[in-house]
Amino acid sequence: MNSRIALLGAAAILAMSLAMAGSAQPAASTAPAPDDAPAKALMTETCTHCHDLDVITSQPRKHAEWPGILDRMKANGAIIPDEDYKVLLDYLGRAYSTDKPQ
Ligand code: HEC
Numbered sequence: 858m859n860s861r862i863a864l865l866g867a868a869a870i871l872a873m874s875l876a877m878a879g880s881a882q883p884a885a886s887t888a889p890a891p892d893d894a895p896a897k898a899l900m901t902e903t904c905t906h907c908h909d910l911d912v913i914t915s916q917p918r919k920h921a922e923w924p925g926i927l928d929r930m931k932a933n934g935a936i937i938p939d940e941d942y943k944v945l946l947d948y949l950g951r952a953y954s955t956d957k958p959q
Contacts (some may be wrong), residue, residue: 907935914953
């Protein structure tokens with residue numbers, strides 16, 4: 858009896874961990890790859906002082922548009938150190954552009 862309960866418990870834990878592993882997968886093919894996490898965190902930190910991330914991610918853009926947008930955000934008052942600028946530009950180009958890198 859006891860071992861049967863233990864078996865049921867083990868099966869429940871297995872089912873739960875399988876469900877969790879499944880939900881950890883990116884939902885859509887446009888989801889950033891896992892190694893984008895640091896750049897995404899930087900973007901969230903740098904770019905949400907004045908507006909939501911939606912403003913950045915909701916509209917498809919081309920690679921060539923991002924430098925101009927980052928420069929305009931600096932003019933708007935965003936503080937983007939040079940090393941962050943490179944990381945952000947690279948990430949925006951990779952994750953949120955409709956065309957291939959140039
Ligand atoms: C100091 C405030 C501020 C910060 C920080 C900021 N923005 Fe903005 N952002 C604005 C303002 C104001 C607008 C609307 C006016 C404009 O488009 O310049 C805007 C608009 C935008 C737009 C829409 C532009 C368009 O043409 O539709 C994008 C994309 C954008 N921001 C990206 C970013 C990114 C990426 C970052 C982080 C690197 C960032 N913003 C950080 C103030 C900011």
